[in-house]
Amino acid sequence: MGSGAGTFQENYRQDMAIFRTGLQWGLLLALLLLLFISPFFVSDRLLTIMTMIGISVISVHGLNILTGYCGQISIGHAGFMAVGAYTSAILTAKLGWPFWAAFPSAALAAGIVGLIFGLPSLRIKGFYLIMATIAAHFIIIWVILQLRNVTGGGDGLAVPRPEIAGFVFKSKASYFYLVMIFACLATYLAVNIARTRAGRAFVAIRDNELAAEVMGISLWSYKLQAFFIGCVYAGVAGSLLVHYFAFASPELFPFMDSVWYLGMLIVGGMGSIPGAILGAVALKLLDELVTIVGPILSAAVAAQAAASLALITRGLVIILFLIFEPRGLEHRWVMIKAYFRLWPFSHQED
Amino acid sequence: MFKIRSLLVVFVMVMVIGLFLFTSGASAAGKTVFIGGTMSLTGPYAEDSAAILAGFEDYVKYVNETKQLAPWLKEKWPADVTIELLWRDDELKPPKALSIYEELKAKGMLVYRISGSPIALALMNKLKDDHVGATSMASGPYLLKPPKTIFPQYPIYTDEGAAFGEWFLKGWKEKRKPRFAFLTADSPFGRSVETPELKAYLEKIGIEVVGSQYVPMVPTAAPTTQLMWLQQNKVDLTFGCMINPGAQPTIKEAVRLGMGPDKAYKIIFGFALPAHLQVFVPAMGDLGNGVIVAGGYPSHWPTVTKEDVPGIKFCNELINKYRSGKTVAHVMYPHGVVEAMIQVEALRLAMQKTPLEKLKPIDVLQNGFYKIKNLSTGGITSTPITFGPNDVEGIDAIRMQQVQKGKIVELGVYPTRHIY
Numbered sequence: 039m040g041s042g043a044g045t046f047q048e049n050y051r052q053d054m055a056i057f058r059t060g061l062q063w064g065l066l067l068a069l070l071l072l073l074f075i076s077p078f079f080v081s082d083r084l085l086t087i088m089t090m091i092g093i094s095v096i097s098v099h100g101l102n103i104l105t106g107y108c109g110q111i112s113i114g115h116a117g118f119m120a121v122g123a124y125t126s127a128i129l130t131a132k133l134g135w136p137f138w139a140a141f142p143s144a145a146l147a148a149g150i151v152g153l154i155f156g157l158p159s160l161r162i163k164g165f166y167l168i169m170a171t172i173a174a175h176f177i178i179i180w181v182i183l184q185l186r187n188v189t190g191g192g193d194g195l196a197v198p199r200p201e202i203a204g205f206v207f208k209s210k211a212s213y214f215y216l217v218m219i220f221a222c223l224a225t226y227l228a229v230n231i232a233r234t235r236a237g238r239a240f241v242a243i244r245d246n247e248l249a250a251e252v253m254g255i256s257l258w259s260y261k262l263q264a265f266f267i268g269c270v271y272a273g274v275a276g277s278l279l280v281h282y283f284a285f286a287s288p289e290l291f292p293f294m295d296s297v298w299y300l301g302m303l304i305v306g307g308m309g310s311i312p313g314a315i316l317g318a319v320a321l322k323l324l325d326e327l328v329t330i331v332g333p334i335l336s337a338a339v340a341a342q343a344a345a346s347l348a349l350i351t352r353g354l355v356i357i358l359f360l361i362f363e364p365r366g367l368e369h370r371w372v373m374i375k376a377y378f379r380l381w382p383f384s385h386q387e388d
Numbered sequence: 389m390f391k392i393r394s395l396l397v398v399f400v401m402v403m404v405i406g407l408f409l410f411t412s413g414a415s416a417a418g419k420t421v422f423i424g425g426t427m428s429l430t431g432p433y434a435e436d437s438a439a440i441l442a443g444f445e446d447y448v449k450y451v452n453e454t455k456q457l458a459p460w461l462k463e464k465w466p467a468d469v470t471i472e473l474l475w476r477d478d479e480l481k482p483p484k485a486l487s488i489y490e491e492l493k494a495k496g497m498l499v500y501r502i503s504g505s506p507i508a509l510a511l512m513n514k515l516k517d518d519h520v521g522a523t524s525m526a527s528g529p530y531l532l533k534p535p536k537t538i539f540p541q542y543p544i545y546t547d548e549g550a551a552f553g554e555w556f557l558k559g560w561k562e563k564r565k566p567r568f569a570f571l572t573a574d575s576p577f578g579r580s581v582e583t584p585e586l587k588a589y590l591e592k593i594g595i596e597v598v599g600s601q602y603v604p605m606v607p608t609a610a611p612t613t614q615l616m617w618l619q620q621n622k623v624d625l626t627f628g629c630m631i632n633p634g635a636q637p638t639i640k641e642a643v644r645l646g647m648g649p650d651k652a653y654k655i656i657f658g659f660a661l662p663a664h665l666q667v668f669v670p671a672m673g674d675l676g677n678g679v680i681v682a683g684g685y686p687s688h689w690p691t692v693t694k695e696d697v698p699g700i701k702f703c704n705e706l707i708n709k710y711r712s713g714k715t716v717a718h719v720m721y722p723h724g725v726v727e728a729m730i731q732v733e734a735l736r737l738a739m740q741k742t743p744l745e746k747l748k749p750i751d752v753l754q755n756g757f758y759k760i761k762n763l764s765t766g767g768i769t770s771t772p773i774t775f776g777p778n779d780v781e782g783i784d785a786i787r788m789q790q791v792q793k794g795k796i797v798e799l800g801v802y803p804t805r806h807i808y
Contacts, residue, residue: 081490081494192578284513290482333475
């Protein structure tokens with residue numbers, strides 16, 4: 039193991055390891071250390087951006103399991119986030135539940151609603167499933183708006199800050215830690231879900247449903263499992279989002295966000311855990327960059343130059359990735375690693 | 389192919405590095421003070437926001453050049469302080485608005501601007517906690533209880549609805565009570581008008597409230613069902629919050645269904661500002677006959693027809709001076725000028741008490757916004773603006789305007805009832 043000519047696995051334990059070398063472990067620990075000490079040296083704004091990225095990462099992991107691994111395309115993810123968000127908001131704000139009890143309930147509620155809307159996936163797929171999940175988003179938002187006495191309707195609902203064992207997550211730094219702990223946990227679980235029997239079944243279903251069924255994989259069970267897991271992730275992200283704002287509103291879950299979550303997967307790389315993280319980070323940072331560039335462009339060119347700039351840029355980036363790098367940033371990262379692994383005897387791709 | 393793929397990677401890296409470079413940009417050097425905030429240049433408010441932004445830009449240039457707040461105001465802006473406009477497009481998305489707020493706050497902004505209801509709802513408690521005073525295009529009643537630190541420039545929607553009800557009753561001849569329904573946008577902005585207080589007020593003055601119908605903010609199909617519901621429930625008047633992209637197709641469909649003051653089914657449709665007859669009438673012409681907007685800006689905008697509206701004349705002068713012939717015809721331009729004027733006045737008042745170097749947002753809130761009394765907008769708003777710790781609704785009267793024979797007609801000014 040770890041010889042100059044490569045890294046070889048000599049037993050099952052090594053073969054099953056997520057991190058195989060000391061260097062990989064070192065890089066992981068350094069990254070985690072950097073992440074968790076960052077509140078001491080980054081600005082409030084960067085902390086806010088990183089918190090939002092953390093929430094997006096959790097959500098995109100869920101979509102990755104559902105769409106990237108299992109091949110069930112969902113454009114209702116923001117709607118499922120809203121289910122988790124409102125469950126948590128109602129339980130804490132209206133019924134006075136503590137956060138630690140409301141939070142898993144929110145995840146569970148989103149998972150159950152995901153199961154319900156996942157039922158059509160047994161009969162339909164592709165374009166038709168997309169339409170069904172779009173409908174799910176609008177039904178969920180419609181229900182939230184109609185249940186005004188419970189949800190606050192369009193006016194929204196004030197939500198308390200999370201409190202665990204008397205500690206209130208009120209400061210930006212404390213909430214950042216809360217989100218990052220869940221983001222790391224979500225990543226760890228996602229990596230392991232992908233390695234389980236269910237994870238392999240998801241991939242089999244994605245690659246060829248008929249072949250998977252012939253091999254004895256229950257499409258009914260595994261597709262619903264994928265919907266449940268994906269929506270649990272969405273529920274967790276939704277709950278964290280509304281507690282951060284201390285306010286729940288349907289406007290926090292616009293339909294277009296579902297499309298952008300899918301875009302994050304495309305940019306990062308579908309069916310890949312690092313891809314989900316890279317995609318969420320890249321598109322969120324792109325968003326922030328465009329926000330800053332907008333006024334500069336507006337002053338230099340014309341006021342209209344900044345209008346819809348973020349929409350155009352995000353759309354353009356997704357198109358470029360679909361054409362030139364359909365396997366996403368994760369594949370680029372793999373190529374860069376491969377290049378340096380063989381260095382100085384690198385080969386030219388293509 | 390390898391080069392193109394590598395370019396993609398380079399693009400992402402540049403993006404990340406660029407972000408850090410831009411965000412590490414220091415706050416303004418010397419005696420500079422920032423005004424502005426977020427604009428929603430993407431989404432349903434894009435048209436309104438673009439005009440507001442133009443108003444902000446030109447007003448900042450004017451104050452920096454002349455050190456005056458307006459031609460009709462005697463107060464002078466400090467000669468050694470320069471104003472800089474800071475703004476970002478929030479896409480009407482609360483998460484984005486939050487990170488923008490943090491960025492602009494870190495840059496040293498002492499005042500802020502809110503672009504629309506979703507952003508106001510999401511940030512209002514945060515602004516209150518941070519003691520940051522903000523101007524806003526949103527004017528929902530949620531800003532009033534308890535008073536937040538967001539100061540709207542036109543009357544609260546519920547007060548506009550009350551004024552509309554009072555106007556309608558003046559012309560009501562039948563013995564029965566008129567039947568009222570909310571016809572409003574299906575959004576926080578639209579639904580914020582539908583409060584128990586407004587319903588109670590309308591019932592109190594003798595109007596029967598029947599129910600509510602909701603139309604998408606920007607309808608993708610004609611709202612036939614909602615309009616037919618009004619017919620089936622024998623509704624005589626409706627009121628709601630809609631922007632023009634929602635109001636125009638709704639009224640077109642109403643006309644097709646034979647609904648209007650001079651049609652087979654008699655009904656009056658009323659909207660709160662920011663529906664604008666100045667934009668609605670050129671697009672709709674006679675089709676819009678009978679439509680009311682409560683709380684609007686001077687009906688003759690952008691034409692200067694009266695010597696007694698110096699605000700409109702001022703806006704035209706700004707456009708001519710700073711836009712080199714490119715006119716801004718949208719009525720939210722004067723709104724942008726007024727918003728900028730309020731932010732500048734709040735800063736000016738606060739600087740009289742505390743030197744700029746020591747100024748904090750709470751100083752601008754307490755010694756600026758709260759101290760604005762009778763700020764004349766040159767007739768752009770229906771009354772001069774007055775704010776206080778328990779008075780964030782700065783306007784005390786509501787202009788009522790109606791489309792008649794394809795033209796905007798002034799129906800008079802109604803008092804603000806402060807019903808919420």
